[in-house]
Amino acid sequence: MQTIENSLLQVSVDENGARLVNLANQHDKFDYLKNSDKQEKVAVAFPAIDQEKNWALDLPWTVVDKGDSRVSLTLIDTEESYRSFPYHFEVVLTYALEGNQLNVSFYLKNNSHKEMPFSLGLLILVLKGWQLDKGINQLTLTGINNHELKIASTNFNLSDSDNTIIASTDELSLKGKNSQNFELILTLN
Numbered sequence: 001m002q003t004i005e006n007s008l009l010q011v012s013v014d015e016n017g018a019r020l021v022n023l024a025n026q027h028d029k030f031d032y033l034k035n036s037d038k039q040e041k042v043a044v045a046f047p048a049i050d051q052e053k054n055w056a057l058d059l060p061w062t063v064v065d066k067g068d069s070r071v072s073l074t075l076i077d078t079e080e081s082y083r084s085f086p087y088h089f090e091v092v093l094t095y096a097l098e099g100n101q102l103n104v105s106f107y108l109k110n111n112s113h114k115e116m117p118f119s120l121g122l123l124i125l126v127l128k129g130w131q132l133d134k135g136i137n138q139l140t141l142t143g144i145n146n147h148e149l150k151i152a153s154t155n156f157n158l159s160d161s162d163n164t165i166i167a168s169t170d171e172l173s174l175k176g177k178n179s180q181n182f183e184l185i186l187t188l189n
Helices: 079-084
Strands: 002-005 009-014 019-025 043-045 061-066 070-076 089-098 101-110 116-118 121-125 131-135 138-142 148-152 157-161 164-168 172-174 179-188
Touching (some): 002 070, 002 089, 019 179, 061 089, 131 157, 138 157, 172 179
Antiparallel strands (some): 002 009, 043 121, 070 089, 089 101, 116 172, 121 164, 131 138, 148 179, 157 164
């Protein structure tokens, strides 16, 4: 478990799946991912949410950079992943705190010589008692004791289904030996 913090927020990330486990403000220790006694996690999906295999959960992530307010983890293809998803890839996922924001950045690199189809996603459970409001490129959750969580991105499509917020890219492709960045911003109040 990796924990990062600043004067306003504290975040814990599980290396298994690079899942966001705790998202708490420092003022009253309110955890935006905790519902009563149940601790929820934000799941990462790669190469796609609806694929049979989610390499983000099935392959090991390695911490490659760690500071007080940021942590970066990397996911690299294996022989096993190559057999069913025949591409060499590297995903670097960075969680970085800036004031009352958590920036979630994906850096995806196609190490193959051929074009690689993919999509990225994050799944955030909407906890009981939270109200969801939709805006352009933004979703806002308002809940217990007027705590608020805004999710914004210009790289990800934001939607909700079955009490889950889904931040996902369309099915995209990345040319061989190329890379691309994606970012999602969580603002806590």
